[in-house]
Amino acid sequence: MKRAVIAAFALLAFALGTRLAGAADLPVGPAPAAPYLPPPFTWTGFYLGGNIGGAWAQDGWSDSLFGLTWNNSTNNGRFIGGGEAGFNYQMGYFVIGVEGDFDWVANHNNSTTVVIPTSANAVQVVSNDSWISTLAARFAFAADRWLIYAKAGGGWVGNNGFTVTNLTTGQSLTTSSNAVGGWLAGAGVEWAITPNWTVKAEYDYLGLGSRTVTVSGTVIPALAGDTFTSGNRNVQMVKVGFNYLFSWATPGLARY
Numbered sequence: 720m721k722r723a724v725i726a727a728f729a730l731l732a733f734a735l736g737t738r739l740a741g742a743a744d745l746p747v748g749p750a751p752a753a754p755y756l757p758p759p760f761t762w763t764g765f766y767l768g769g770n771i772g773g774a775w776a777q778d779g780w781s782d783s784l785f786g787l788t789w790n791n792s793t794n795n796g797r798f799i800g801g802g803e804a805g806f807n808y809q810m811g812y813f814v815i816g817v818e819g820d821f822d823w824v825a826n827h828n829n830s831t832t833v834v835i836p837t838s839a840n841a842v843q844v845v846s847n848d849s850w851i852s853t854l855a856a857r858f859a860f861a862a863d864r865w866l867i868y869a870k871a872g873g874g875w876v877g878n879n880g881f882t883v884t885n886l887t888t889g890q891s892l893t894t895s896s897n898a899v900g901g902w903l904a905g906a907g908v909e910w911a912i913t914p915n916w917t918v919k920a921e922y923d924y925l926g927l928g929s930r931t932v933t934v935s936g937t938v939i940p941a942l943a944g945d946t947f948t949s950g951n952r953n954v955q956m957v958k959v960g961f962n963y964l965f966s967w968a969t970p971g972l973a974r975y
């Protein structure tokens with residue numbers, strides 16, 4: 720009886736061992752695939768976009784013949800619209816870059832009229848800025864998809880020319896188109912609504928150099944040799960816009 724029990728246990732142990740050995744030889748199934756994680760958002764990359772807004776110009780006028788000075792008191796705002804292109808490079812929370820833009824300015828025929836005190840002549844000076852272009856460096860702080868930035872650089876304003884008219888006689892002089900440059904400072908905020916599309920709001924201040932025009936005596940004898948100078952000039956702009964960012968996001972790249 721005892722031998723039968725021992726033989727039964729031995730047979731059971733052999734069967735279990737054979738089964739376990741066979742199970743060890745079975746092929747191992749593939750590991751489950753890791754879940755997809757999108758690449759982290761980055762501001763690094765080139766971008767293109769457009770903008771619209773308003774611009775307010777202000778300057779002061781003077782003439783050399785009569786010593787008159789007067790200011791542009793209207794300072795009316797005008798519609799502007801155009802496009803921009805630039806490049807960002809992100810380093811942790813900080814972003815540096817460069818941006819250039821070009822905007823057309825709605826025609827406003829800005830005019831100023833002054834009466835010459837030594838005569839009955841009234842003189843009108845008309846000028847019309849037609850475009851604004853800037854090139855600036857950007858320095859920004861990034862909070863994920865929010866970007867708060869400052870700008871510093873230069874800008875240029877194109878003018879269709881001056882027209883000086885003696886309103887008493889109807890005689891006038893018109894100069895050719897020209898451009899004048901100056902320094903630029905600005906600030907703004909930008910938000911990435913998708914990994915590639917962003918929207919922004921921005922304020923810029925453009926300080927400009929002076930402009931002059933000298934009147935020929937053969938055109939307006941009463942103003943022969945008079946030089947009109949526009950100084951203390953500046954343009955302030957408020958714009959909203961959008962950009963398409965060609966992001967350099969790389970899978971597995973950690974930004975922080």
